[in-house]
Amino acid sequence: MFSKIGFLASAEAGASPVIPKPAEIIVGFVAFGILFLIIRARAVPRFEKAYKDRTEAIEGGLERAEVAQREAAQALQMYKTQLADARGEAAKLREEARAEGSVILEQMRTTAQEEATRITASARVSIEAERQVAFNSLLNEVGALATELASRIVGESLDDAARQSRVVERFLADVEKSK
Amino acid sequence: MRALWSQANPGFVPPSSADFDFEPIFGNSILATKPVLLVVLSVIIAGSFFTLSARKAAIVPSKLQFAGESIYTFIRNELGRDVIGPEFMRFVPFLFSLFIFILTNNVFGVIPLLQFPTMSHIGFPIGVTIFSYVTYHYVAIKKHGLGKYVKDICFMPGIPKPVYLILTPVELLTYLVIRPLTLSMRLFANMFAGHLLLLVFTLGGEYLLTSGLILKFLSLFSFGFAIGLSFFELGIQTLQAYIFTLLTALYIAGALADEH
Numbered sequence: 467m468f469s470k471i472g473f474l475a476s477a478e479a480g481a482s483p484v485i486p487k488p489a490e491i492i493v494g495f496v497a498f499g500i501l502f503l504i505i506r507a508r509a510v511p512r513f514e515k516a517y518k519d520r521t522e523a524i525e526g527g528l529e530r531a532e533v534a535q536r537e538a539a540q541a542l543q544m545y546k547t548q549l550a551d552a553r554g555e556a557a558k559l560r561e562e563a564r565a566e567g568s569v570i571l572e573q574m575r576t577t578a579q580e581e582a583t584r585i586t587a588s589a590r591v592s593i594e595a596e597r598q599v600a601f602n603s604l605l606n607e608v609g610a611l612a613t614e615l616a617s618r619i620v621g622e623s624l625d626d627a628a629r630q631s632r633v634v635e636r637f638l639a640d641v642e643k644s645k
Numbered sequence: 646m647r648a649l650w651s652q653a654n655p656g657f658v659p660p661s662s663a664d665f666d667f668e669p670i671f672g673n674s675i676l677a678t679k680p681v682l683l684v685v686l687s688v689i690i691a692g693s694f695f696t697l698s699a700r701k702a703a704i705v706p707s708k709l710q711f712a713g714e715s716i717y718t719f720i721r722n723e724l725g726r727d728v729i730g731p732e733f734m735r736f737v738p739f740l741f742s743l744f745i746f747i748l749t750n751n752v753f754g755v756i757p758l759l760q761f762p763t764m765s766h767i768g769f770p771i772g773v774t775i776f777s778y779v780t781y782h783y784v785a786i787k788k789h790g791l792g793k794y795v796k797d798i799c800f801m802p803g804i805p806k807p808v809y810l811i812l813t814p815v816e817l818l819t820y821l822v823i824r825p826l827t828l829s830m831r832l833f834a835n836m837f838a839g840h841l842l843l844l845v846f847t848l849g850g851e852y853l854l855t856s857g858l859i860l861k862f863l864s865l866f867s868f869g870f871a872i873g874l875s876f877f878e879l880g881i882q883t884l885q886a887y888i889f890t891l892l893t894a895l896y897i898a899g900a901l902a903d904e905h
Contacts, residue, residue, distance in 0.1 A: 481666075482662070483662045483665055483765075483766075483767065483833075483837060484767055484830075484833075485767075486766075486767045486768040486771050487675065487766070487768045488768070489675045489676065489681075489768070490675075490680065490681065490766050490767075490768025490769055490772070491768045491769075491771045491772045491775075492772065493676070493681050493684055493685075493768070493769070493772065494684060494768055494769035494770070494771065494772020494773055495772035495773070495775055495776070496772075497684045497685060497687070497688050497746075497772075498688075498742065498743075498746050498772060498773050498776060499776075500688055500692075501687075501688045501691055501692055501742050501745075501746050502738065502739060502742040502746075502776075504688075504692040504696060505691075505692070505695060505738055505741060505742040505745070506738035506739075506742070508692075508695070508696040508699065508700075509695040509696055509698070509699040509713070509717070509738075509741070510699075510717075510737060510738045510741065512699035512700060512701075512702040513699050513702070513713070513714055513717045513718075513721075515702045516699070516702040516703065516704065516706065516710070516714065517718075519702070519704050520704050523704050
């Protein structure tokens with residue numbers, strides 16, 4: 467029994483150990499061939515897949531992080547540009563408003579000036595006209611009054627100086643009253 | 646030698662090459678002997694272990710996958726990528742199978758109850774060597790064409806003409822005979838010698854155990870030595886599997902190279 471499972475082999479001398487048994491060559495060849503086919507079909511592709519997946523998982527993670535970082539930087543740049551644009555826009559608007567305001571002010575000032583000039587001129591014209599009217603009417607009235615006064619003076623005695631001045635004063639009072 | 650032993654210790658029969666011969670466990674066929682059955686077992690063990698370990702191919706490996714993958718990665722990178730170069734991937738299944746087949750069969754030598762390195766029967770190393778032999782020749786012929794391959798072997802470029810007188814036979818012999826012979830011989834002889842060594846100490850210890858009281862005590866040392874040697878053997882068994890695979894990878898790399 468022992469000799470069969472080989473712990474204690476039979477003592478009888480066999481063939482030289484360097485002489486191969488053809489059956490064992492064939493068994494070795496076939497057995498290895500089978501193992502090779504199994505390994506090639508079942509083990510190697512799966513191991514390679516795990517390899518590839520792992521590489522992708524690691525590299526993919528890094529790549530994703532890089533992309534995110536790049537996007538964030540882009541967004542930051544964009545916001546900065548936008549902010550600068552907005553600032554510039556605001557400054558421009560302010561500038562424009564200021565310019566516009568001063569233009570308006572200038573315009574209004576000119577208009578007011580013109581208006582004032584015009585009003586002054588028209589006032590002057592109307593005053594002149596009124597003065598002319600008054601002068602004309604005064605001229606007529608003075609003539610009439612002078613004539614009337616003269617006739618009155620002539621009616622009274624012209625030699626008395628006191629009487630003369632009294633007549634003039636009375637006349638002026640009448641004029642005053644009739645006004 | 647045997648006669649001397651017999652004279653000194655008539656009861657003790659030292660181990661010999663006859664200890665490597667097995668009768669069939671059942672029936673009469675050589676296919677039922679222990680070494681053949683062990684080879685079949687090795688295919689089942691190695692095949693199922695690596696199939697199971699690779700099955701899930703998860704990014705985060707289980708312990709089983711990690712164990713299988715470590716061995717695979719070692720062969721793939723150290724022997725495939727680093728030795729063969731850019732075309733290594735198509736040889737990885739072969740190199741990997743080679744390593745685990747030889748390793749499993751060698752390690753049988755120190756597995757309790759099995760305790761026989763199948764590669765100590767020269768037929769099995771020869772069976773495996775045929776694969777290496779055919780592969781490196783085939784690769785070279787496919788790469789360079791038969792004519793150029795033979796020419797490169799016979800007339801190594803850049804050598805003074807008279808040297809070919811010596812070099813050509815040596816090169817031819819190397820490529821056609823010495824390489825396969827040394828591949829299988831090295832593996833066979835290492836396993837054979839290792840197993841014989843273990844047999845000496847275990848059989849010796851067993852014999853001492855059946856002797857007188859003091860000798861019984863000495864048998865402890867013999868067995869202890871056998872156990873220590875078993876671990877040493879484990880190292881040699883792994884190393885031999887590695888060397889066989891490494892040399893095959895080197896031969897393939899040589900076949901792929903532009904100059905021999």
